[in-house]
Amino acid sequence: MNIRMIAKLAAGAALIAMTAGAAKAAEQVEVLHWWTSGGEAAALNVLKENLQKQGVAWKDMPVAGGAGSAAMTALRARVTAGDPPTAVQLLGFDLKDWAEMGVAANLDDLAKKEGWDKVIPAALQNFSKYDGHWIAAPVNIHSTNWLWINKAALDKAGGKVPTNIAELITLLDAFKGQGLTALAHGGVPWQDGTLWEAVVLSTGGPDFYKKAVLDLDPAALSGDTMKKVFDTMSKLRTYFDPNFSGREWNLSTALVIEGKAGAQEMGDWSKGEWLRANKKPGTDFVCIRFPGTQGSVLFNADQFMMFNVGGDAEKAQLKMASAVEDPAFQIAFNTVKGSVPARTDVSNEKFDDCGKKGMADLTEASSKGTLMGSLAHGYAQPAAIKEAMLDVITQHLNGQLTTEAALKRLPEAVKAAK
Amino acid sequence: MSAANETVSAGGARTARYFIYAALIILALVYLLPLYVMLSTSLKSLDEIRGGDMLAPPRDPSIAAWVRAWGEACIGVSCVGIKGYFWNSIKMVVPAVLVSTLLGALNGYVLTKWRFPGHKLVFGMMLFACFIPFQAVLIPMARVLGTFGLSNSTTGLVIVHVIYGLGFTTLFFRNYYEAFPDELVKAAMIDGAGFFRIFWRILLPSSGPIIVVTIIYQFTNIWNDFLFGVSFSSGTSSPMTVALNNLVASSTGVKEYNVDMAAAVFAALPTLFVYVVAGRYFVRGLMAGAVKG
């Protein structure tokens, strides 16, 4: 039993001793999030129960739909009303945008006491801090450049995992030959973007990704390498089934799980679907980095941004931030969610092979400087630019724009959104 | 005016009537399809949904999904189904409908029987309010609610619905009362009846049809609202549509389509009930005022 746990117990005992009414009024966190599905909600319950043990009531504010867009509307209404929730699930540049409005709480003292600076990767700290101050507690690190392959289909096709785009195409042709949907994909802008960014990374390497996606170099956005990227996208498009449009990602994952499709490019959250279907990594499915991207990681991290709530609510807020960074919670949550812990000092013992690989890749990329933000998930560009780029990517993939038009439109769209 | 067929010869009439019935029945079946899909899916098992035909009737109907949707389905971190949200919606809809209907009736009464210079402009401006896109008022509305400490409360939500329903309710009652004989009002006035007395004793008792139209209209709109609900309420005090959205639009996890559909049917029951029960009065009420030619 370490000191922190003793402190927690003491706090809990003190609360029980207090009158119930007063304690309830003071110690409560209201949490806005869009984790409404079974597995994620179960993972979040770990946090809720942890806080309840400390006498902090959990007021749930789930808002699902549209990858958090309804949640963002609700958040704007609450902040404008001067009544923000305690903590809000946010991604990437949205954190910066909100902090810029002066609504963030300051977690510096807690972060210092618990040594967050040392255990949370620097690339992630960029987003968890604003102006040098901690404003958010990162929950996990997802990465998006994964390929999930049905093991049975892979074995039938020779069993060799592809290491570049050409080998991927060969494999997809083999899947097609087996009568499968070769590549399961859902035609939603963020999913199109997730596939696109993996292809960019694979085609041009990490330096090109930085130049084109992070620095928005107009020459890189319209050059020959980018042409190759869009050509590859058109080629990959021919491996989709006709019903891909508007399909949610987990339904595409289900196709691969059921053996109706060969593979899916998707972030590591899709592992949760495999695990829930009682499939084992290595025997039922294979997780590899998207061909040609081994060594680099495109990350996407869920964070709880703490809003400035003032007064007594702040105490509960700090307790919640501390509980989020609790290694036990990090393990409990991330083993369910498919992601890896947001802190690098957590043991990988409880994680499966894919999770272990994810953690090792993260450490490697972090040290090599190839841990880069995902565009599709708001860690590479602010919302306006991200959406403008996704417009072009998704219209090209749906055949509304030719490759030439897309190459012309991409730098234009970026410029117009700046 | 249902007499158009009277002059047609008997044999032709029969053929024509077969045609009319056939056309109406086919159209009715098409209109019913989405409801049928929802109902039959809610009675199927997940395996049957995945493997089977959407339009096939359930092989082994079960109300398990309904039980789950009502009392066990998970919304956020709590798994107590949608029943609580159902009552939230009721608590919001009933006062909002009553208040906006009453205000609409009073406004319509003033605008037709107690006219003042500029009454047309006032009415025109109130009518235009029906057409404002709600997305445009979210942020300033949030600010106002926050200022009055009503942010994130059912009271606040009721007020919002009353405000943006006023245009419609005033329109309905104004058009209805316009056709109401002025002589009766005048006679009552000569007898010494005051403003409110005339309203309670003379206009209101004969306002049945338009009250039905207004209540149906307001009830449907407010019950089905998502945008205001998601912006101005939260967590366990959310209305039904927000909870339903959380249930069916959750981005991850195994989709329990049968539970989703059962929850959707629950969410639809009150409005369906109102339309089916009061449908005949609806057309009568429309005749009496809202669209009268």
Added chain:
Amino acid sequence: MSTIEPVPVLEPQRQGRSIADGLRNALPKIVLAPSFAVILVFVYGFILWTVYLSFTTSRILPVYKWGGFDAYYRLWSQPNWYVAMQNLAIFGVLYIGICIILGLGIAILMDQRIRAEGVLRPIFLYPMALSFVVTGTAWKWFLNPGLGLENTMHNLGWTSFKFDWLVNPKMAIYTVVIAGVWQASGFVMAMFLAGLRGIDGEIIKAAQIDGASNVSIYRRIIIPLLRPVFLSAFIVLAHMAIKSYDLVIALTGGGPGNATELPSTFMYSYTFTRNQMNVGSASAVMMLMGITAIIVPYLYSELRERKQ
């Protein structure tokens, strides 16, 4: 929405001179005032605020820093905005047109003294009662080539049947029309039915005595008499078309690509997810101008007629 015969305006009695009488005379205005004040603030005040916001540099939340016409310049340089306008034109024309034709058609059939009217009427009306949050999933399935109608037809043995509009960027907007018509045409039917029931039977009888055929009675007498209903239906449908949001989000989410973007979804996404609130406000101003262009002439003529 009425063109009822003009009624003599009833002036409140003015004999009294005491304070009590003055209060009594002012009472109607006092009763109306709160509603009107609320509308002034919460509709017109907010419209002005939105207009102002469109001239600022607001991004994630309102900021009151002057940005000139920048937002309008950005708006009109967005290919998405042109797609949205074009889609609104296609959607608006088809939605309003088909709803009116279908609504009138069903109303005429329903008006033939048919037996089961009480059963049929709610069937046509019920879609109006349901929100697309509720029916969206069912519609999405129904239109999806792999799950819905196409699949059913294939299962029935009609393997060449193809219905892939939902996933075809060129056709997706028409699926939005289909679902929209399904929802609103019953309501239009009810309006026409009410109109038909309100027509004086004597006129029809006279025409029948003159030997006019059914078709020509409808074409020459009844339908022209329904003119005010057409106008009312047009107004109701036009404002629903401009405001249509749930419909698109539930069916296509604006996709495939941006093939089903409408001004309402454009405005929502720029205001709330793309953090370009000034551009969103500028598009809201454009929408309001569009609505004004349709509604104000109508209101003006409606309210003027009664002056006579």
